[in-house]
Amino acid sequence: MSAPEEINKKQILIDNTESVEEERDIAKEKLRTMYISGGISLFLIIVIVVTLPFTVLSIDGLMVYATILALMLFLFALLFRYASILVLAYLYITKYSVEEKDGYYPFISIMVPAYNEGVTIRDSVESLVELDYPNFEVIIINDGSKDETGEIAETMVGYRQGRHGKIKVSLMNKPNGGKAKALNAGIRQSKADFVLCVDGDAMLSENSLKMGARHFIDPSVGAVAGNVKVLNRGQMVTDLQALEYVEGLNLARAAQGILQMVNIIPGPIGFFRKKAIQDGGFYTSDTFAEDADMTLKILSKGWRIVYEPNAISYTEAPNKLIQLLKQRYRWTRGIIQAIRKHRQHIYNPTLNFNNSLVLWAMAFESLAWPAMNILGNLFFHNCRTFQRNDKPYRFLVVWDYNT
Numbered sequence: 001m002s003a004p005e006e007i008n009k010k011q012i013l014i015d016n017t018e019s020v021e022e023e024r025d026i027a028k029e030k031l032r033t034m035y036i037s038g039g040i041s042l043f044l045i046i047v048i049v050v051t052l053p054f055t056v057l058s059i060d061g062l063m064v065y066a067t068i069l070a071l072m073l074f075l076f077a078l079l080f081r082y083a084s085i086l087v088l089a090y091l092y093i094t095k096y097s098v099e100e101k102d103g104y105y106p107f108i109s110i111m112v113p114a115y116n117e118g119v120t121i122r123d124s125v126e127s128l129v130e131l132d133y134p135n136f137e138v139i140i141i142n143d144g145s146k147d148e149t150g151e152i153a154e155t156m157v158g159y160r161q162g163r164h165g166k167i168k169v170s171l172m173n174k175p176n177g178g179k180a181k182a183l184n185a186g187i188r189q190s191k192a193d194f195v196l197c198v199d200g201d202a203m204l205s206e207n208s209l210k211m212g213a214r215h216f217i218d219p220s221v222g223a224v225a226g227n228v229k230v231l232n233r234g235q236m237v238t239d240l241q242a243l244e245y246v247e248g249l250n251l252a253r254a255a256q257g258i259l260q261m262v263n264i265i266p267g268p269i270g271f272f273r274k275k276a277i278q279d280g281g282f283y284t285s286d287t288f289a290e291d292a293d294m295t296l297k298i299l300s301k302g303w304r305i306v307y308e309p310n311a312i313s314y315t316e317a318p319n320k321l322i323q324l325l326k327q328r329y330r331w332t333r334g335i336i337q338a339i340r341k342h343r344q345h346i347y348n349p350t351l352n353f354n355n356s357l358v359l360w361a362m363a364f365e366s367l368a369w370p371a372m373n374i375l376g377n378l379f380f381h382n383c384r385t386f387q388r389n390d391k392p393y394r395f396l397v398v399w400d401y402n403t
Helices: 026-054 059-098 121-129 149-156 179-189 208-217 236-259 274-280 290-300 321-341 353-388
Strands: 108-114 136-143 158-161 166-174 194-197 221-230 270-273 304-315
Touching: 059 236, 059 304, 059 353, 108 121, 108 179, 121 136, 121 149, 121 166, 136 149, 136 179, 149 166, 166 179, 179 194, 179 290, 194 208, 194 274, 208 221, 208 270, 208 304, 221 236, 221 274, 221 290, 236 304, 236 321, 270 274, 274 290, 290 304, 290 321, 290 353, 321 353
Parallel strands: 108 136, 108 194, 136 166, 221 304
Antiparallel strands: 158 166, 194 270, 221 270
C-alpha cells in the first residue's frame, strides 16, 4: 500500500439537523381510513350475524374456540409465508442465474461511520481500497470516538493505490451524534450520485461494488440490498446465526427481490441512489433501526429496492448469549418503532399499496408471530396440566343443538 501523497485539512460546517416529516393531508387520509375500516367492519358484522344462530357456545367454549381459530389462522398464514418465500426466492435466483446485465460503473462514495472502531478501522479501510471497481472514494466519518479511531483513520487519509488507480480516502471528524447523523454528514459532503453505506468493521467481497452498482442502470431502482454473511463461525452461537442469516434474512430478501420490494437494507452493505435518500428525507435517529426506517421511506416515495446476492459483506456476529440478546432486542425494538412511525400505511393502503404490503409482513413477523407463540404455548400448557392432574378439561366447546 503506497503512502498518502498529500493531506489537505479543512473545517466545514456540518448540517447536523434531521429532516422533518412532510405535511400530510390528514383529513383526506382519515376519510380514506373511514371508508376502508367501515367496509371491513360491515363485512365482519354480516359474517357474525349470519353464522351466530348456528352455534351456541358457553363462555369457556367461546374462549377455546377463539383460541383454536386464531392458532389455525396463524398456522395457515405461516405456511403461506414460507411457501411464498420459497417460490419467490426460487424465481429470483433462477432469473438472476440466466439474466445478463450490462456493466455500469458510476462514481460511488463509500460511507464508513465509525465509533470506537480503533481495532478494526485500518483493516476495514484497506479492504475497501482493494475493491475491484474503477471509480470510487472512501469517506470515514469519525463520530466522536473515544478511542484511537480518529488517529488511526487520519493515517489512512490521502490517495492510496487501488486495483485500478488511486483511491481517495477522506476523514470527517464530528461530535458524537449517532450512526444516522454520521451517515447524513458524509452523504451531504459527497459529490457522488451513488453511495454505499457500510459498518466500521465491515469486510466486503472484492466484486461487491461491481455487482451492486449495475442495478442502478434502471432509473427506477433507488437502492440495492447486499448479502450479509457471518465471518466468525466455529462456535454454536455464531454457526446458528450464520444459518439464520441464510434462511431468515437472505432467503427472504431474495423473495422480496423478485418484487423489487426489499423491506430492510442491511447496515453492513447498502447501496443507495443519492436522490432516493434525499426524497426519503435522509436518515433519522428516532428509531433503533435507522436502516429499516430509511428503507420504508424510500419505498414510500415509489422507488424500487432490489437484492444482490453477490455483493457480500462479512460481519462479526455476537459470540456470547448476552450480546446476542442485546442485539436482537435492539433489532426488534427498532423494527417495531419503524412500523409505528409508518403506521399510516398499514391502515391506509391507498397511500402506497406496495409499502402497505411490506409493513403488513413486518407487523406479522415482529408482532403477530411472537404473540401467537406465547398464546400457543399457554394454550397447550394448560391442556397438558389438566391431563396430568386427571381433571376434566373445563375449556371444552359446548355444542347445543336444539331439536
